[in-house]
Amino acid sequence: MEYSILSFQSLPFLLPMVVCAIILNVGLYIHLNFKHVPIKKISMIVALLMLPFAAFFVPLLSKMAFDFGFELLFIYIAFSGICFISVLIFAVLMPKRAPSIVQILGVGVFLFSFYSLLA
Amino acid sequence: MLETILFAVVIFALLWPFFIYLDVMNFTKDPSTMEKHLPGRPARRTIGRKNEDVSKSIGYIFVGHALICGAFFAFLNFNDLLPDGALIALAWAAMAIAMFLFSPANRMMNAYSNLGHIAVVHLVCMLSTFIIVISFVYDVKVNIEQAGYMFLMAVGAMMIFSGKPNAPQKKKNEEEISF
Numbered sequence: 001m002e003y004s005i006l007s008f009q010s011l012p013f014l015l016p017m018v019v020c021a022i023i024l025n026v027g028l029y030i031h032l033n034f035k036h037v038p039i040k041k042i043s044m045i046v047a048l049l050m051l052p053f054a055a056f057f058v059p060l061l062s063k064m065a066f067d068f069g070f071e072l073l074f075i076y077i078a079f080s081g082i083c084f085i086s087v088l089i090f091a092v093l094m095p096k097r098a099p100s101i102v103q104i105l106g107v108g109v110f111l112f113s114f115y116s117l118l119a
Numbered sequence: 120m121l122e123t124i125l126f127a128v129v130i131f132a133l134l135w136p137f138f139i140y141l142d143v144m145n146f147t148k149d150p151s152t153m154e155k156h157l158p159g160r161p162a163r164r165t166i167g168r169k170n171e172d173v174s175k176s177i178g179y180i181f182v183g184h185a186l187i188c189g190a191f192f193a194f195l196n197f198n199d200l201l202p203d204g205a206l207i208a209l210a211w212a213a214m215a216i217a218m219f220l221f222s223p224a225n226r227m228m229n230a231y232s233n234l235g236h237i238a239v240v241h242l243v244c245m246l247s248t249f250i251i252v253i254s255f256v257y258d259v260k261v262n263i264e265q266a267g268y269m270f271l272m273a274v275g276a277m278m279i280f281s282g283k284p285n286a287p288q289k290k291k292n293e294e295e296i297s298f
């Protein structure tokens with residue numbers, strides 16, 4: 001049976017994706033600010049940290065794709081959208097100046113198209 | 120299939136006007152002129168070096184996402200043939216190689232842009248590589264409706280982070296403030 005990615009059944013898969021996206025973005029933020037550490041060392045640390053991610057994501061994806069029949073397009077788009085939204089939350093949490101109308105409009109356009117694509 | 124790939128190219132090419140608007144890339148000035156001085160960052164590089172660094176970073180990010188996307192599909196194809204451990208190793212290898220590309224690319228681009236702009240590049244590269252891979256490997260066509268929504272997602276992301284790159288200014292010490 002095929003489920004929609006926005007259905008209640010996908011919640012146990014979406015929540016770990018959200019957590020992973022937040023961890024990835026925190027990692028991105030940290031490595032951009034650790035300019036005193038050589039880039040080779042950072043790349044090696046990040047590459048090693050990908051092992052638990054791979055160990056976590058492979059069973060999750062196989063369960064989503066084969067047991068629950070979520071469409072591949074939607075799994076991939078959902079993860080990329082969630083990653084971007086977590087960056088957006090980061091940007092909102094660390095405001096440097098008030099958002100402009102274009103930026104607010106952009107949030108609306110992005111969220112509308114993301115939801116419509118997955119619906 | 121050709122239309123799908125063309126659509127992916129269009130989405131990817133959106134980065135060009137985006138970075139020109141942000142003044143992160145500039146092809147009108149003489150490449151040997153110095154880049155604009157940003158607050159908190161010394162202007163050490165030329166416009167030519169800046170364009171080269173940003174293009175190189177975008178290239179690295181694109182290749183990294185193509186690798187991850189390829190591994191994603193390889194994993195789905197060989198799911199029955201390989202044991203779980205081998206699949207995890209395959210995914211890890213692809214992600215590790217991608218991280219070796221992403222880390223220098225992110226840092227190189229961060230010299231000229233902010234975290235949000237880097238996230239936009241990642242999103243656009245993720246979408247375009249995914250569309251190319253599904254059309255090549257699975258011969259899946261993206262229909263007009265989906266293409267429109269993906270285009271809007273990319274445009275919306277660019278609108279959100281349309282602010283020009285601005286580095287955090289150095290905090291003034293008390294003496295400077297009182298002066």
